[in-house]
Amino acid sequence: MRVIGTAGHVDHGKSTLIAALTGVHPDRLKEEQEREMTIELGFGWLTLPDGEEIGIVDVPGHRDFIGNMLAGIGGIDAVVLVIAADEGVMPQTKEHLAILDLLQIPSGMVALTKTDLVPDAEWLDLVEAEIRESLAGTVLANAPFVRVSAKLGTGLENLLETLSKLLKEKPERLDLGRPRLPIDRAFSISGFGTVVTGTLADGNLSLGDEVLVLPSTQKGRVRGLQTHKKKEEISIPGSRTAVNISGISLEDIRRGEVVIKPGQYETTRRLDAQFRLLDDISQPIKHDTEVKLFVGASETIATLRLLGAEILNPGEEAWIQLELRDPIITVRGDRYILRRPSPAETLGGGVIIDHQPKGRHKRFDERIIEKLTSLAEGSPADVLYEASLANGADTLSNLIRDARLEEADAQEAVEELFVENKIFNLNESGALHLTDALHHESAPESRTATHPKADAMQFSLKDFVIATTHWDALKERTLNMVRAYHEKFPLRRGVPREELKSRLKIKTKLFNAMIENLLKTEDVDDAYRSVQLPGHRITFGSTEQAKISGLMRQFDANPFAPPTIKSSTEEVGEEIFNALLALEEFVQLSPEVVFRKSDYEKAIDMLREYLAKNGKITVADARDLYGTSRRYVLALLEHLDSQRVTMRDGDFRKLR
Numbered sequence: 001m002r003v004i005g006t007a008g009h010v011d012h013g014k015s016t017l018i019a020a021l022t023g024v025h026p027d028r029l030k031e032e033q034e035r036e037m038t039i040e041l042g043f044g045w046l047t048l049p050d051g052e053e054i055g056i057v058d059v060p061g062h063r064d065f066i067g068n069m070l071a072g073i074g075g076i077d078a079v080v081l082v083i084a085a086d087e088g089v090m091p092q093t094k095e096h097l098a099i100l101d102l103l104q105i106p107s108g109m110v111a112l113t114k115t116d117l118v119p120d121a122e123w124l125d126l127v128e129a130e131i132r133e134s135l136a137g138t139v140l141a142n143a144p145f146v147r148v149s150a151k152l153g154t155g156l157e158n159l160l161e162t163l164s165k166l167l168k169e170k171p172e173r174l175d176l177g178r179p180r181l182p183i184d185r186a187f188s189i190s191g192f193g194t195v196v197t198g199t200l201a202d203g204n205l206s207l208g209d210e211v212l213v214l215p216s217t218q219k220g221r222v223r224g225l226q227t228h229k230k231k232e233e234i235s236i237p238g239s240r241t242a243v244n245i246s247g248i249s250l251e252d253i254r255r256g257e258v259v260i261k262p263g264q265y266e267t268t269r270r271l272d273a274q275f276r277l278l279d280d281i282s283q284p285i286k287h288d289t290e291v292k293l294f295v296g297a298s299e300t301i302a303t304l305r306l307l308g309a310e311i312l313n314p315g316e317e318a319w320i321q322l323e324l325r326d327p328i329i330t331v332r333g334d335r336y337i338l339r340r341p342s343p344a345e346t347l348g349g350g351v352i353i354d355h356q357p358k359g360r361h362k363r364f365d366e367r368i369i370e371k372l373t374s375l376a377e378g379s380p381a382d383v384l385y386e387a388s389l390a391n392g393a394d395t396l397s398n399l400i401r402d403a404r405l406e407e408a409d410a411q412e413a414v415e416e417l418f419v420e421n422k423i424f425n426l427n428e429s430g431a432l433h434l435t436d437a438l439h440h441e442s443a444p445e446s447r448t449a450t451h452p453k454a455d456a457m458q459f460s461l462k463d464f465v466i467a468t469t470h471w472d473a474l475k476e477r478t479l480n481m482v483r484a485y486h487e488k489f490p491l492r493r494g495v496p497r498e499e500l501k502s503r504l505k506i507k508t509k510l511f512n513a514m515i516e517n518l519l520k521t522e523d524v525d526d527a528y529r530s531v532q533l534p535g536h537r538i539t540f541g542s543t544e545q546a547k548i549s550g551l552m553r554q555f556d557a558n559p560f561a562p563p564t565i566k567s568s569t570e571e572v573g574e575e576i577f578n579a580l581l582a583l584e585e586f587v588q589l590s591p592e593v594v595f596r597k598s599d600y601e602k603a604i605d606m607l608r609e610y611l612a613k614n615g616k617i618t619v620a621d622a623r624d625l626y627g628t629s630r631r632y633v634l635a636l637l638e639h640l641d642s643q644r645v646t647m648r649d650g651d652f653r654k655l656r
């Protein structure tokens, strides 16, 4: 699912354009309607000409509300930079463009609005040429232009088609199995409680998920999910998501916090980062400057420490460490923006290199600078881990190939990921005594582990591994499904394996490996090709019990000529009858015939006794022995043949 965002100077026609495209005016607040200006984030969605539905975040263009702009712009896939043809590039156009560039927004276009206000096309050509110059060297350098007038309704189709083309070229957001929803709005709806919205990243959220809001550490559960005002059972990465959370009240959370699943993220108050100071800054930056940090939807005061310089001049880059006043959630690779608190000004930004640095770095330490440089490039373990997150469950050899690692680096990287419990070996149910086959068998000297904690660790290239976050999420999803199935079908032993697999929508190889692991760890039990939670028992209520007693009376009356499967099913209902079968109350002899287990055992005893005396038996004799009809006797004898109790010899049966 994709989300686009708007950007641009105040009054250049962003909200009007979105209203023209969606039919919904995104300016929600009354104050805005009165002032005709977006100050909060506005949200909407639309359907592109190719049928794809996309979310829209309309950000405020006014300089006083740049914090709101930043809260919304982070997770978008493409931006529409709105520039009014009669005014051209204005201060907030420039500031927004700088921000889009620092955030490395994946793609974008320029909408030249209010074209009805300029005299002719030549004028438009001039304005466009001027804009092109401003875009040079930024992420939007090659962005397409579309001329529109919301007033006349011209150019709108072209705009949608251009967007559609832009998005088609970009891959969908990855599911990394570790969802996070930076909260850009929080409100409460009477009768439902707390609702938060944001652009979901890095994983799915499902109904019933236990969630944690960080940094306030409020615990809750997903009670409802919506995307584009439609109810969903599951919300996917990249979608505008509204989550109704039970167990958390509105007063306890605020914008900028992040909804996650417990155990998947930790807060931080110190960051190492790569930083670029913008070109047109009013003055250089000194060490220990107080700044405002924007990452995700969060905003906090921080102290900027220059690790390798005394002073930073406009346009320069540096390694920095940020000491935050308040804890936030962010991870390596996230993009951030720094602003000067006063006078308010966007300073620059960059990418987070380490979100949990070991401590406060000494300045001008070459080793630290070197370490940050190599971290920025990504260690082999990082790269391998990224491959694992992207590929889902895969063999080690595929991951190493996709990560393009050298053999020696791969060995170390795999060990590191196992030791740090970042990947899980599905072949060995997590136990780390695998055979080290990364190196050829002919080179036994290279079998020693290189990681200090990894002496006993061995693995095979063929091992099927999965990122631990994916594994935990899959396990949780599976167990929730089985639990829900038990609730819905209390009279069934468990979810048939095939059904579970198709509902999980995972490949057979992963499914089988997963079930094997869950059986080993006793998270589930095996029941008749079904999967059940340990300790799940079928229990009947009193009405069900009464129906069963009625049926059993008929079996009592004629144990060897009992009701057929069809009539039993009609009598008690399919659900109960299947439950009795699952509980092994019955033995099925043929597609039509069942005996109660005790009657079946008695039938075998009677037959053994008869055969001990007479040696052999015909169908007719057996019919007399049981006082039943030919149909039941045939079903019984054929079943006993197949069970290798008896064998056929012409018209006779003998003991095998």
Ligand code: GDP
Pocket (backbone or CB within 6 Å): 008, 009, 010, 011, 012, 013, 014, 015, 016, 017, 036, 037, 038, 061, 082, 113, 114, 115, 116, 117, 148, 149, 150, 151, 152
């Ligand atoms: P925003 O601050 O960028 O969201 O700008 P708005 O959408 O609120 O528009 C600002 C003003 O420009 C409003 O008075 C709109 O009616 C007007 N406007 C927007 N689009 C057009 C257009 O295409 N042509 C003309 N003539 N006016 C427009």
